[in-house]
Amino acid sequence: MPRAKNLDLIAPDDPVITTKPKNSKPVTKVNPKPPIKSSPKPPSKPKKTPPVSKSTSSRDLKFRQKVYQLIQGITKSPLSSFLVRPKVFTFNARDDGEEIILVLRRHWFTNIPWIITGILMIFAPFLLLTFSLWSIFPPDYRLILAIFWYLLTFAVAFENFLSWYFNVFILTEERVIDIDFYNLLDKKMSEAKISMIQDVTSKTSGISQTLFNYGSVIIQTASELPLIRVNKVPNPDLVLQVLQQMRSEEEQEAIDGRLK
């Protein structure tokens, strides 16, 4: 049965079928004024916006931009203690497309003691030579002792460097990960979702920490591991701000999720 074309009789949810008249001519629009020729502008350079991972939706972008603004202008050197959105750095348990926002190592000032120890160890044999103490060792063993000593010096410096380089705290868009290598054989990896973070505290104490702006960040979580403590990291207050911003983002995501 054909539907009535009277609009008053159509229910709001009825599909409206419009048919073109058979003999209708195509209407041509006449422009009264010719288009004003404007001088061709060079295409403006697109503004550089930080790339966002696939999992980040446009809704989260506003929050993420605040995080990016907080950490903007901080060095991206791979040997830095405060790596911002590193390109090369990655870790084993990383999910596909998971964006790394921060990678923290101990502040460089904490490396001073072992660097001084290493330098002293380098010059120690020369001290023995100066005071003629080298002669207490048997002549056959002197060269081997010297080689052993310098290998040991290298090992001390290398171990300390490895400890600094691989003990990292990673903040991604979804979670925080603390990787600790205590010594040659002990390793600990702690992880907590940002949504599980309950409280974040930053702590700076002592002369060197105040002078060089480094300290601890303590993260209380609702996950199995109640406390994640990151020691001697640079800019603890900034890390705190970033974590708080990330928490707000997660909370907003949760609210949006409920409203859907």
Place this chain on the structure above:
Amino acid sequence: MIDFNFILNLAKEIFAFLGGLLYLIFALVVVKQVTSMSKNVHDKFNTILIVFSYIHFLLSALLFLSTLLLLLT
């Protein structure tokens, strides 16, 4: 009569042998450690660190061998 010189020499030789051996084991552990760490955390300098650890192990092996040669001759 106890020959103190002989005992002292023997102690030195044992110390040199054990020291070299332990250091060699330590160097091997360092290689394993760096490899294991590099599997967990990947960064720009991982390859260089692994190369350093292998050079260290190689030098330790040379040290141990030269100690052995010295003890045997």
